[in-house]
Amino acid sequence: MSTFQAPKGTYDLIPPRSATFLAVRDAISTPLRNSGYGYIETPGFENVELFSRGVGESTDIVTKEMYTLTTKGNDHLALRPEGTASVLRAALQANLHKQGNLPVKLWYSGSYYRYERAQAGRYRHFSQVGAEAIGAEDPALDAELIILADQAYRSLGLRNFRILLNSLGDKECRPVYREALQSFLRGLDLDEETLRRAEINPLRVLDDKRESVQKQLVGAPLLGDYLCDACKAYHEEVRALVTAAGVEFEDDAKLVRGLDYYTRTTFEFVHGGLTDERGLGGAVTLPEDAEAHLLRVAGGDARRALTALEAAAGAAIAKREPEITLQTVEETVDRAAVKYDRDGDQHYDVASALIKSIRGSDVDAALHYLARMIEAGEDPRFIARRLMISASEDIGLADPNALPIAVAAAQAVAMIGFPEAALTLSHATIALALAPKSNAATTAIGAALADVRNGLAGSVPPHLRDGHYKGAAKLGHAQGYVYPHDVPGGIAAQQYAPDEVRGRQYYEPTRYGAEARYADVVERVRTRLKGDE
Known part of the structure; x- marks a missing residue:
């Protein structure tokens, strides 16, 4: 057994x-x-x-929270505490802004420090997904990011959740506000460090969470x-x-940002949970086994998780218990703690049973297995992918609408999520289960692949080869090719x-x-290709 543990304030992500x-x-x-946002990845440390x-010398991030080190070559480095500065550095270094197609839209994901x-819900190592639109100042871009985050x-x-919105002004009007705010702050009873911060970046004082400071900020x-x-016109747009x-x-x-690179639009998504005063205010704690069960029964749906959390917390508080136990969660959500293991054999057994029930046209059995997968917290995109495969594998041209229905379902699932x-x-499963069945498309590609893999991949007939490049005619390429649209019926008798x-x-x-009509068509086409008609 290892005696080493993850450093304090960090965590491991494991299945x-x-x-x-x-x-x-x-x-x-x-x-x-x-x-249209492209992925960018930057080093875990920077100068x-x-x-x-980029972030601001007066910020807590720079003055108190950065992990810094000095290399043997006397380079002063820091583990990245946030993403924007690194992304902008990388974009400028690569001259992305000079390659046209502004703005440069980038998204990133990674670990930050x-x-x-360290306390419950706050770590020294955290993960973040972010996005930047570089090279253009446009209200539409600001609105786009808010809308995409909402989606x-x-x-x-x-x-x-609540979306809070404000404007921070720009280099023209912000200095005027900065001076007015500094004048106000100088008249308050603040400690020396806070007054020093007010002279460097007064907006940082507005971010101060201490009650003694917030009380004095009334009337700021x-x-x-x-x-x-x-800026007013920009914000209104x-x-x-x-x-x-x-x-x-x-x-x-009152929504502000103390980081120096913020201008104009600023927004924030707010949601209360266990610790927020607008939520449960820290009245109870949630052990890991109870948390795991909540996540499992929620099935990836945050709303269901919050509803279950609220019910379980209410029950724990009523019983005067300091924590939400697994038993309390089970009682309040009325579900057994043991479902099938999404990473075990039953994951594949139930998925297989769903597809075989669709193949066998037993719509009720298919819906049963679909429900089991949903309740077990299966990823809806996994289910949708299986339905798309089934549409081609087991239905094919017997119902040409089966695949569009499955694809549309997959797209909808990705957009709306559970519940x-x-x-x-359910819509897609019923449609596929009741559709006429054919595996002709499956066996057709299987037979063609078998021939290719067995070495039956001969030369393309000369008249079908590309004849657009210089010298192709001398090689006989495209010579004698009959353009099907020039012949009656659109089918030319030639070898393909x-x-x-x-x-x-x-x-x-x-x-x-519907495949019955394809059977008649393919027989007629094959006859004409041979020149027998």
Whole structure:
């Protein structure tokens, strides 16, 4: 047994929780990828100066929280405490902004490090997904990021969150506000360190969480009162675009960011849970076994997890228990703690049973296995992928609509997440189970692949070869090719397959469903290709 443990304030991601982590990261990044943001990865450490200049010398991140080191070559490095500075450095170093197609849209994911007081829910090592749009100042870009973040959180099942929105002004109006705020802060009874910070970056004082400071900040000047006309117009356009997208938000005149690189639009997503005063306020704790069960029964749906958490916490508080036990969770959500192991044999057994029930046209059995997978917390995208495969493998041209239905279901699942995704998966499962069946497409490609793998891959007939390059005609390429659109019926009697497989018939259509008409068509086409008609 190892005597080593992870450093204080850090954590290991191991199965099965690592699967949840990957699913969450993928859900957050999917809207970004779909909107043209390219992935960027930067080193885990950078020059200290990058963060002191980019983040701000007065910030706690730089003055107190960075892990720094000096190399043998006397380079001063720091483990990255946040992502923006590194991404901008990499983009500028690679001259991405000079290659056209502005803005440069990038998303990133990785581990970050801050030396903070380790406590429940706060780590010195944390993971983050972020995005940057570089090279253009446009309200549409600001609104886009807010909308994409909203889509990402909703795809995880989150609903009861709040979006706070404000403007920080720009280099024209922000200095005026900065001077007014500094004048106000100088009249307060603040400690020497806070006063020093106020002279360097007064917005950092507004971020101070100490109650003694917050009480004195009542009546502090608000940034919104100092915005120039250009910033006001910019902010109003952001608000209008977000509203037009159907995304609800709250204007928060006190929302600021102390990091030096922030200008104009700033926003924040807020959700209370165990520790937030608007949630359970730290009234109870949640042990790992109870937490694992909550995550399992939630099935990747954050809303279901929060609902179950609230019920379990209420029961624990009613029993005057300091923690939410596994038994309490089981009692309140009315589910047994033992479901099938998503990483074990039953994961594949139930998935196999779902597909075989669809293949066998037993719609009720298929829905039963689908329900078991949903309740066990199966990734809805895994289920959707299996349905897409089934549509081609077991239905094919017997119902040409089967594959579009399955693909549409997969796209919908990726956009909406659980619990609503269960409706989409049910829709697709019923359609596939009741569709006429044919495995002709499966056996056709299987037979063709077998011939190729057995060496029957002869030369392409000369008249089918590319004739567009210089000298092709001298080689006989494309000579004698008959353009099918020039002949009656659109089918030219000429050889298409290599000599080695000429006459082989891979596709043998069934007489089930819509494929029956393909059976008549393929017979007629093969006859005309031979020139017998």
